[in-house]
Every structure is written in C-alpha cells, then in structure tokens.
Amino acid sequence: MEEQIIEQLKNSGLLGRSGSNFPVWKKWEAVMKASSPRKFVICNASEGEPLVEKDSFILENHLSDVVEGLKLAMQTIKATSGYIYLNSSFYQKHKQKLIDLIGDLPIELFQKPEGYLAGEETSILNAIEGKRVKPRVKPPYPIEKGLWGEPTLINNVETLYWISKIANEEYQNKRFYCIAGEAPNLGTFELLETYSIEQILKETKNYPNFPFFLQVGGGGAGEILLANELQQPIKGLASIIIFDREKTEPIALMKKWAEFLINENCDQCTPCREGIYRINEILQKTPLDKETLQEIFAVLEKTSLCPFGRTAYKPFKTTLEKLL
Amino acid sequence: MIKLTINGKIIEAEQGKTILEVAKENGIEIPSLCYHSDLTPKASCRLCLVSIKGIKNLQTSCSTLAMDGMEIETETPEIKKLRKTNLELLFAQHKEECPDCVLQYNCQLLKLAKKIGVDLSRFEDRKKDFPLIEFGPSIVFDSSKCIDCGNCIEACSQQAVNYLEIENKKGFNQITPSKTKSCIYCGQCITHCPVGAFQAKSEFEQIEEPLNNKNKVLIFQFAPSIRTSIGEEFNLEDGKIVTNQLVGAIKELGADYVFDVSVGADFTTFEEAKEMVEKLESKTPSLLMSSCCPAWVRFVEKYYPEFTKNLATTRPPHIILGGLIKTYWASKEKISPKKIFIVSVMPCVAKKYEITRKEMLFKHNGTSFAPVDYVLTTRELAYLLKKKGIDLATIKPQMADSPFGEPSGSGVIYGASGGVMESAIRTAVKILKIKNPKVDFPKVRGQEGIKISQVEVNGKTLNIAAISGTGNAKIVLDQLKQNPNLYQCIEVMACPGGCIGGGGQPLPQDKKIRQKRAQALYQIDEQKKDRTAYDNPDLQKTYKEFLKNEKIIKAICHAKYK
Numbered sequence: 084m085e086e087q088i089i090e091q092l093k094n095s096g097l098l099g100r101s102g103s104n105f106p107v108w109k110k111w112e113a114v115m116k117a118s119s120p121r122k123f124v125i126c127n128a129s130e131g132e133p134l135v136e137k138d139s140f141i142l143e144n145h146l147s148d149v150v151e152g153l154k155l156a157m158q159t160i161k162a163t164s165g166y167i168y169l170n171s172s173f174y175q176k177h178k179q180k181l182i183d184l185i186g187d188l189p190i191e192l193f194q195k196p197e198g199y200l201a202g203e204e205t206s207i208l209n210a211i212e213g214k215r216v217k218p219r220v221k222p223p224y225p226i227e228k229g230l231w232g233e234p235t236l237i238n239n240v241e242t243l244y245w246i247s248k249i250a251n252e253e254y255q256n257k258r259f260y261c262i263a264g265e266a267p268n269l270g271t272f273e274l275l276e277t278y279s280i281e282q283i284l285k286e287t288k289n290y291p292n293f294p295f296f297l298q299v300g301g302g303g304a305g306e307i308l309l310a311n312e313l314q315q316p317i318k319g320l321a322s323i324i325i326f327d328r329e330k331t332e333p334i335a336l337m338k339k340w341a342e343f344l345i346n347e348n349c350d351q352c353t354p355c356r357e358g359i360y361r362i363n364e365i366l367q368k369t370p371l372d373k374e375t376l377q378e379i380f381a382v383l384e385k386t387s388l389c390p391f392g393r394t395a396y397k398p399f400k401t402t403l404e405k406l407l
Numbered sequence: 408m409i410k411l412t413i414n415g416k417i418i419e420a421e422q423g424k425t426i427l428e429v430a431k432e433n434g435i436e437i438p439s440l441c442y443h444s445d446l447t448p449k450a451s452c453r454l455c456l457v458s459i460k461g462i463k464n465l466q467t468s469c470s471t472l473a474m475d476g477m478e479i480e481t482e483t484p485e486i487k488k489l490r491k492t493n494l495e496l497l498f499a500q501h502k503e504e505c506p507d508c509v510l511q512y513n514c515q516l517l518k519l520a521k522k523i524g525v526d527l528s529r530f531e532d533r534k535k536d537f538p539l540i541e542f543g544p545s546i547v548f549d550s551s552k553c554i555d556c557g558n559c560i561e562a563c564s565q566q567a568v569n570y571l572e573i574e575n576k577k578g579f580n581q582i583t584p585s586k587t588k589s590c591i592y593c594g595q596c597i598t599h600c601p602v603g604a605f606q607a608k609s610e611f612e613q614i615e616e617p618l619n620n621k622n623k624v625l626i627f628q629f630a631p632s633i634r635t636s637i638g639e640e641f642n643l644e645d646g647k648i649v650t651n652q653l654v655g656a657i658k659e660l661g662a663d664y665v666f667d668v669s670v671g672a673d674f675t676t677f678e679e680a681k682e683m684v685e686k687l688e689s690k691t692p693s694l695l696m697s698s699c700c701p702a703w704v705r706f707v708e709k710y711y712p713e714f715t716k717n718l719a720t721t722r723p724p725h726i727i728l729g730g731l732i733k734t735y736w737a738s739k740e741k742i743s744p745k746k747i748f749i750v751s752v753m754p755c756v757a758k759k760y761e762i763t764r765k766e767m768l769f770k771h772n773g774t775s776f777a778p779v780d781y782v783l784t785t786r787e788l789a790y791l792l793k794k795k796g797i798d799l800a801t802i803k804p805q806m807a808d809s810p811f812g813e814p815s816g817s818g819v820i821y822g823a824s825g826g827v828m829e830s831a832i833r834t835a836v837k838i839l840k841i842k843n844p845k846v847d848f849p850k851v852r853g854q855e856g857i858k859i860s861q862v863e864v865n866g867k868t869l870n871i872a873a874i875s876g877t878g879n880a881k882i883v884l885d886q887l888k889q890n891p892n893l894y895q896c897i898e899v900m901a902c903p904g905g906c907i908g909g910g911g912q913p914l915p916q917d918k919k920i921r922q923k924r925a926q927a928l929y930q931i932d933e934q935k936k937d938r939t940a941y942d943n944p945d946l947q948k949t950y951k952e953f954l955k956n957e958k959i960i961k962a963i964c965h966a967k968y969k
Contacts, residue, residue: 220448220467222472345578349580350579350580351449351557352450352451352453353451353452353453353493354453354493356500357497357499364530364531378492379492379496381488381489382489382492385464385485385489386465386493388450388451393464
C-alpha cells in the first residue's frame with residue numbers, strides 16, 4: 084500500500100508547492116526507506132511570504148483534505164508522530180477544527196514563533212525542538228536528520244492537499260495561484276499548472292489595462308517580470324503581484340524589500356547579513372553603484388547558507404535589469 | 408579509507424572528516440575564518456567555499472563531509488570572486504584596530520586580505536560606533552570587531568556558563584552579555600574568536616603600568632604553564648621549553664627579581680596533600696575539590712554554591728608565593744613589604760579577577776597585604792617584550808631567582824589538567840609514609856575532558872577525577888549530586904586541557920597545540936631530580952624557619968570560600 088502511494092505520487096509528477104519544486108515522491112520515498120525507529124511528518128502551515136495567501140485560502144476551504152494528506156504521509160512513512168506548524172493567525176482560526184479532525188491521532192499543533200524565517204524548514208525543526216529559531220546548515224537534510232536528529236518529512240499545506248486528491252484519483256495537475264497588488268479581481272484561484280502567466284491573468288480577469296509589471300514568486304523573494312515575459316508558467320511559488328508601472332518608484336520598492344529582509348533574516352551568514360545591509364546602503368545613494376550590487380547579488384545567490392538568502396537577490400537583480 | 412581529488416590531486420583520507428580537514432591535512436589551504444576545531448562548524452563566514460562535481464550549489468568545506476570519489480575544486484575563478492566579496496563584506500563589519508589587537512601578529516583576516524587581494528575600505532565600517540563591553544576585571548568585548556560567527560557563544564555554552572547571548576537590535580542580532588547570568592572569566596571567548604573581538608582587560612593600554620614602579624622592588628613571577636607556550640609568540644615551535652629565556656627576557660625588561668611560580672605550586676601541593684590526607688583519614692567521607700583555578704571557583708560559587716564548602720582552602724601557587732615573598736623573603740632581605748610590587752605572569756584572564764578577591768589578602772604584623780599586585784597574561788608579556796624589542800628567541804637565558812629553591816617536577820605539571828591532582832597524590836603518599844610510592848599517574852594526564860582513576864592508599868580506594876572545562880565539571884557535579892561518594896577528590900581547571908589552554912595564552916590554540924604545550928611540561932617533570940613537592944629541600948626549610956605554626960600557615964597558604 085505504501086509503495087502504491089509513492090507510485091501514484093511519482094506518476095502525478097507533483098512538485099513541492101512551497102516553491103521548492105522538489106519532486107514530492109523522492110522525499111517520501113527517502114523517509115519511508117529510512118530505518119530509524121522514530122520518524123516525523125510536519126505540515127508547514129506558516130505561510131509568511133508577503134502578499135501570499137494561498138495556504139490561508141486552502142485551510143479556510145479544504146482543511147479536512149489537508150489533514151487527510153498528513154495522515155496519509157504518516158501512514159506511508161510510518162511516522163511516530165506528526166506536527167501541524169501554524170502561524171499565529173492560522174493557529175487561532177483553525178485550532179478547534181483541527182483538534183476535532185485529528186481526534187486521537189498522534190498529531191500535535193505547534194504555533195510558529197514570530198518572524199519570516201521561522202517558516203524555513205530547518206528553522207521549523209529548531210522551533211519545535213525549543214532551540215534558537217534559525218536555519219540549520221544543510222546537509223544533513225531533514226529527510227536524513229530532521230526533528231531530534233530523526234528522518235523527517237516536511238510538506239507544505241498545499242502539497243498535502245494535492246496528495247489527498249492524488250490518493251482519491253481526483254488530481255488534475257492544478258495548483259493554487261494567489262494574485263495580489265493592483266489587480267481588479269484579487270484572490271486565490273485553482274488552475275492548471277501548465278497555464279502561462281498571461282493565461283492565468285486573463286482567466287481570472289486580472290489582466291491590467293494599464294502599463295504594469297509583475298513580481299512573481301512571492302512578495303519577498305519573487306522576481307520582476309514585464310508584460311512581454313508572461314508566456315511561461317510559474318515554476319516556484321505561485322504568487323503574482325501586479326504593480327502599476329507609472330505609480331511605482333522602483334528604488335522605493337527596493338528599499339522596502341531591503342528593510343523587510345534586514346529585519347527578517349537570521350544574521351548567520353555573511354552574504355545575507357552584510358550583503359542585504361549594503362544593498363540598502365547603496366540604494367540610499369545616487370548614482371546607483373550597480374557593479375557592487377551585482378557582486379552582492381552573486382554572493383547571495385551562490386554562497387548563502389539557506390534558501391532565503393539564495394533567493395533574496397532576485398527581486399533586486401530583476402528590478403535593476405528591467406525597471407531602471 | 409576513501410579516495411577523492413582536490414584540485415586534481417588524488418588524496419586518501421579517513422571517513423568521517425570534513426573536506427576542510429582533509430584539505431588541511433594534505434597541505435591544501437582553503438581560506439576559512441569561523442572554523443575552529445574545538446567547535447561545531449558554523450558555516451557562517453562563507454569563505455571556505457568549494458565546488459564538488461555533480462553538486463549544483465557551492466558547498467562550505469567546513470560543514471561538508473569528504474566522500475569517496477568526490478572531485479573537489481577550491482580555487483575556481485568563480486569561487487575566488489565570491490570569496491573576495493564575502494571577505495570585503497566581513498571586513499566592512501569589523502572595525503580594524505590592528506595596533507591594539509590580540510591577533511596583530513596572527514590575524515587571519517589580514518592574511519586572507521593579502522592573499523585574496525581585497526579592498527579593505529570598500530565599505531564604511533558598519534559597527535564603528537558599537538560599544539566596548541567589560542566583563543568584570545578580566546575581559547573586554549569590542550563589539551565593533553565582531554563578525555557575528557557565534558563561536559564565543561558556543562565556547563561559553565560548552566563551558567556551561569551561557570553568559571553570552573544574542574539580542575536583536577535594529578534588525579541585527581548582536582552578541583551581548585546576559586543580564587541574569589555571571590561570567591566566570593575563563594576567557595574561552597578570547598581563544599575562540601577568529602577576529603580578536605575579545606581581549607583581556609587592559610591588554611594594551613595599561614600594559615607598561617607595572618614597569619612604572621621605579622621606587623619599588625619589582626618582582627615578576629611566572630606561572631608553570633607559560634614556559635612551554637610563550638615561545639609561540641616568537642615564532643618558536645609549539646611546546647618549545649623556554650624557561651630560562653623567559654627569565655632572561657623579563658630581567659631585560661627591568662624586573663629586579665624573577666621567581667618561578669612552580670615553587671609556589673610545591674607549597675600549594677603540600678598544603679592540598681595535607682587536606683587530602685585529612686579527608687582520607689576522616690571517618691565521614693567527603694569530597695575535596697581543587698581551587699587553584701579562579702574561573703572554576705567562580706563557577707562553583709555562581710552555579711553550584713552548595714559545593715563551595717568542598718573547595719580546598721589551599722591558595723593558588725602565585726598567591727602563596729606572593730605571600731611568602733612579601734613576608735619571609737622580605738624580612739630576610741630587609742625590604743619593607745610595602746616596597747615590593749609583585750607581577751604575576753599568568754596563562755589566565757581570571758587571575759586578574761582573583762587578585763581583587765578579598766579572600767586573597769593576608770595579614771602580616773597587623774597590616775593587610777595583597778600577595779600579588781598585578782597580573783599580566785602570557786600574551787600581554789609577549790606583547791610587552793616585543794614592544795621593547797626583546798626577542799625571546801635570541802635572549803641570553805638566565806636562571807630564575809630561587810630563594811625558595813628549585814621547583815620539583817610536580818610544580819611544573821600544574822600547568823596541565825591533572826597535574827595538580829598528580830602532584831598532590833605524589834606528596835600525599837609520602838606524608839602517609841607509603842613504601843615505594845608511585846610517581847607517575849598517566850590516567851590523569853592528556854586532553855580528555857574527564858579523566859577518572861583510582862588510587863589505593865593504605866587499603867582504602869580513593870576515587871579521583873581530573874576535569875578540564877566547566878561544561879565537563881557540570882556533568883561531574885550533577886553526578887555527585889546524585890551520588891556523593893562517586894569521587895573523593897576532583898581537580899577542575901576551567902579551560903580545555905588546563906592552564907596550557909588558558910584564556911591568556913598565545914593565539915591561535917587548538918587541541919594539537921594544547922597537547923604539545925602539555926607534553927613539554929611532562930618532559931620537564933621527567934627530567935627533574937625531585938619530582939615530588941614533599942622532597943623539595945627548600946620547602947622543608949621554609950616550613951622549619953617560617954611556616955612554623957598553623958596560624959602563619961593559614962595566613963599565607965589558605966583562604967576560606969563562603
């Protein structure tokens with residue numbers, strides 16, 4: 084039965100919906116095959132990316148399916164116990180319903196500490212273990228040494244939702260898209276994963292009738308796309324933020340991101356701690372020192388300790404290249 | 408064994424080592440800053456980057472295990488460029504104060520800057536207005552030099568002290584002293600900081616102060632452990648024995664007399680052995696704990712006060728020797744004790760705190776005196792010598808002044824963890840008149856944090872432990888809480904490997920260096936005619952002539968901790 088669900092996941096081609104794009108079956112198989120007496124599953128319901136509310140939508144409308152996905156994961160990998168790791172607003176909102184759905188299963192609700200980085204998967208492990216909330220050095224990966232050093236499967240809310248659909252043979256290669264910003268018809272929409280960004284905007288009646296640009300992949304780490312770049316599907320986090328090109332000052336926008344990142348990063352590694360600080364410093368001066376900015380983008384992308392740092396350069400780099 | 412290639416070179420290595428360790432062992436230098444072999448890899452500086460064939464992202468070699476078949480490159484053009492940017496970013500948060508830095512002759516940042524060719528002034532110092540924070544009378548933390556690697560926090564946590572914490576200020580995590588916990592002044596933050604952000608208090612500014620006592624008889628006394636460590640500051644090999652060069656150099660500095668604290672250690676040994684014998688012969692068994700390490704004493708007082716009563720009352724060697732100099736020796740030489748200024752050269756920053764403790768004062772002819780007036784660390788003395796152009800490597804060696812005779816071998820091994828215990832046992836068995844007593848107790852030697860042994864004395868078994876690192880001491884104290892009879896005697900030194908790994912010792916230091924320093928001390932011991940403090944003829948003479956009754960012994964040799 085376990086082999087069967089792995090096979091189903093493999094055939095579905097489901098990729099991690101947190102934006103990681105990692106084949107879900109590979110993680111499952113690795114944890115399933117690990118021979119440790121203790122194993123854990125964590126449902127990551129921390130959704131902390133600015134202006135992204137798709138997990139919020141899923142929890143609101145499909146809570147029982149998410150729990151089904153979690154139960155399935157626990158059965159498949161033979162988990163000792165499971166955790167639902169919720170940001171404080173989700174925790175307040177869904178606590179009672181979740182308790183009812185869980186019944187007497189060994190699943191614990193865990194309220195996420197404050198902070199953007201507390202949603203990063205290895206920070207979650209530290210948070211649950213009661214340690215300082217900061218990303219861990221990888222490898223080892225959570226599937227090898229996760230919670231309390233044991234193999235741990237971490238899946239995001241949306242991933243678990245689709246897994247329950249796959250198990251019931253109701254999966255049609257769709258995903259949830261969250262559209263925000265200067266859009267007439269804001270919200271979360273369920274559409275095919277192969278849709279191009281232009282199709283998504285048109286289908287949801289969000290295609291702007293004014294000059295615009297988009298941030299795709301999250302309000303913190305998403306990249307900037309122009310109107311002529313929308314023939315592609317979204318590979319990472321399915322978030323689209325629409326900006327009015329004439330009303331948006333790119334430098335001010337970058338300063339806002341930089342301030343957010345300075346406050347939210349964990350200050351462990353040099354490129355992220357010092358690099359983002361220097362980006363902000365350079366943004367205060369004219370003319371922009373683009374050469375130094377490019378060097379900082381490179382160390383962020385190639386040498387940061389965690390995925391947060393490795394993607395933090397994206398909005399800046401693409402703004403610099405496309406809007407200035 | 409595994410086989411891999413680094414920069415095209417085929418290398419065989421043991422399994423379980425990191426790429427950085429394997430590279431180092433094979434003479435391949437990968438730039439690294441936050442790595443310290445005593446600590447877990449932080450992978451925070453992001454300088455030790457390598458590329459591994461078949462793996463998409465660059466990896467930090469300090470945190471990645473070497474695996475069979477890996478093909479590793481450490482110096483690709485991309486890596487070099489990224490490393491340079493990261494190093495420039497690191498420099499931009501580190502305020503260079505090179506003339507006043509503990510690492511000025513051994514700064515990894517500057518070495519790397521030169522090697523990699525970075526622009527030091529590319530960015531303005533982010534931390535230029537960050538404060539200096541003093542930890543009592545022993546340590547100063549210059550937060551403007553900190554690169555946030557967190558090594559100090561781990562070192563402090565390994566010591567089970569956790570005085571250093573992280574506080575978020577204006578979006579940045581900053582290392583800051585705890586408001587509720589107490590620093591024990593061991594100085595392991597100093598020895599594990601890669602950029603010299605920690606130093607002994609007054610490590611530079613007031614260093615010449617002791618030399619300004621022109622109208623006084625200026626006496627320097629140097630600790631057992633520094634004779635095999637200070638050479639490192641003068642580019643001599645690790646563990647080089649420089650006892651007489653040290654004396655020559657200090658004389659050159661202008662000291663009137665130079666004494667060897669190892670002699671004081673013989674007195675400490677004798678008194679502590681008496682305490683040991685007393686416990687041994689008492690009907691109610693109880694625990695005796697060494698007390699010559701001031702950081703350990705403070706650890707007990709702050710974190711395990713219920714054990715304070717178990718601390719030996721015998722004073723540390725330099726305190727006893729200082730007391731003897733200002734009394735016995737002074738009256739023989741017809742010098743008023745008020746005219747004497749004693750400087751202890753110590754491997755330790757906690758000794759700066761120790762001499763401020765009122766328990767260390769002694770009364771002589773109705774007047775209260777401090778046995779020691781000033782403490783310089785090993786590093787500080789080396790700095791002072793260099794400043795005065797005195798080179799230990801070429802100075803003419805001299806013998807220490809020896810009004811109390813030559814130290815025994817016991818007095819020298821005080822510098823290594825287990826040395827105090829071994830010395831006390833050597834003397835205790837003599838006091839008990841045991842025939843053909845053993846002299847060597849190898850089980851309490853070495854770099855292990857907890858060394859356990861048993862000694863048979865007159866049909867009784869003495870369970871002993873020699874411990875280094877207060878984190879290890881915590882483990883043993885917690886066991887003793889459960890089972891008070893587990894040990895009868897424990898020796899604790901707060902620093903790893905004992906005083907040879909002290910917070911005032913030359914930098915850098917790691918397990919290998921500490922091992923060499925310790926081995927050299929045992930080498931001196933082996934070559935001594937007298938290896939037991941009890942056999943030191945001048946010690947016997949001093950007891951006969953001066954330390955004649957309990958009252959005077961108490962005044963000079965003992966302190967009561969409350």
